[in-house]
Amino acid sequence: MGKGARKKGPKADRKQKKVRDVFVAQPFEGLAAEPELIALREFVPSATARLSLIDSPDRTVTMGTVLPMAAAAFVRNDGEVFVGMQVQTRSSDISRDLGRSLRWALRAETGDVLSAPDTTGEPADGERLQDLLVAGAQLEVELHQDFSWWLPEDTEATGDVALSLERANAAIMPTERLGNGLYWVDAGDKAHLRWVRPEPEGRLLQALARLSANGEIGLGEGTRYAGSFRAHGLLVPVWDLDAEAHAREWAEPAEQLGSRLDAALASLEDEPLNATERRARDGLLGRQLTLR
Template sequence: MAKRTAVKSKPADGINPRQPCPCGSGKRYKACHGAAGGAADVIVARPFQGLAAETELIALREFVPSATVRLPLKDADAREVILASVLPMAAAALVRADGTAFVGLQVQTRSGDLSRDLARAVQWVLTAETGDALPVVGPDDNTNPGRLQDLLDVEASVKPELHADFSWWMPPDNEPTGDVALSLERANAAILPTERVDAPGVHAAYWVDAGDKAHLRWVRPEAEETLLAALARLSVRGELDLGSGSRYAGSFRAHGLLVPVWDLDREMHSSEWASPAEALGARLLTALESLDAEPLTEAERRARDGLRGRQITLR
């Protein structure tokens, strides 16, 4: 009997099946997005990896209540698209009555890849008509829309504009009435006062007034273990707070990155934490740079283990 010759088919997208999947999951392509149903089934732990705007996108997705920012699309001729923390009824995308196109970040997802879902919403809104709305990105239909990284200038940073309420949902000079007015009122009532902490070297850091206390939530770009080691070094030195009226509370994981959180004296204005945050950022950078030359001491390793135990994970 003649030997059968195995015929290896080349993926339509040209990716070697044995190479790491471009989504960043850490799996081989053939076991991830290259598998049947892979794009829908695989959880991408770090969906915004590779974007300079990664930390800001995570902040808008997870805890900034009302904010907008222009998406830095690669296609300069495409219509302007505004990325919003949340849209009316948590819509995935909509085109306002004045023609302004929005895509929402705080939305339901139908796949394990938030970046892919957002790319589909962006592609939808680019050709949508005035007044159209996309309630939710539908189940994966294998149209291969790409990912957000394929549509954006990956090197472009962003600086979201924060709003005190959701009045920007409506076009200028358009007063809401009926159910729209009621929905807007309810959304405004749920907002926790939030401000950006702007200082040299401080990015994706937000002051939040939670009622009984205030917090600083700072999305960090470093790998988790590296950041924990640097935080532990500062902790042992007594340098992990932001000065009087603050204390390190812990951290949470969000979309592959750590978000350290500090409790703050809410009697102090948000702007008063800019200089302390700048100083802490400089100390943290020094600690990060020292890790290669100076391994953690026994006390620092214990501190790192303690910090690790004060984490929660957000999907």
């Protein structure tokens, strides 16, 4: 070896294998359950849903909003397999993070815990949720009043799990599911309706603007369209509601609003926004936030 030559070591190899981390703005695109996945990731406190797997249709895997100590996945002592949506770390592609956690869970043994998803490994084929889940399958979401589903029946939490369970239960806001991606949330002084919509943002904003210009964007007396936030590529409109009314009292007004919104979306095919509706759209744009 010549005097000026340097031997390549592990550090040099790692530099050569540096992964290009490309941000995926709509990580759940192509899955019918996209609105529910976003809701479970962002604001639903305690809920579970069984996953429909492409290659393992007979395997039972449950997706949960939050797992003990915010773990990415674990296999309960009774053999039940869980994957967590709300975790502490993430890469530029949440679908890949969750897919890796799911693949780990399918190989794990009873009692195994994956504390954090793999967010640094080199991307490979077949590891995103779109590669692992049945694309057309909806999620049958089950809401819970607490996090007792972390444990098998007749099992008492101890140690760190007990502490994590206590903290998680204390943070729960009362939540009801009223439809696909549609949730009522009691935030204390007021209640909200949050609706993860599957339409492209621009088109949805136009439809909301048409409703707003016509005075049809509300849910009835005492309600107010509060604005919207972007979450993982989709828009989530939010309405302020009377906190004294029961969640189910909003089911019918929400259904009627959905019908008006569908009609507005359809009308855009032949009727572009007029000047009043464009001003309404500009006003709606001013009340947006983005959640990555």
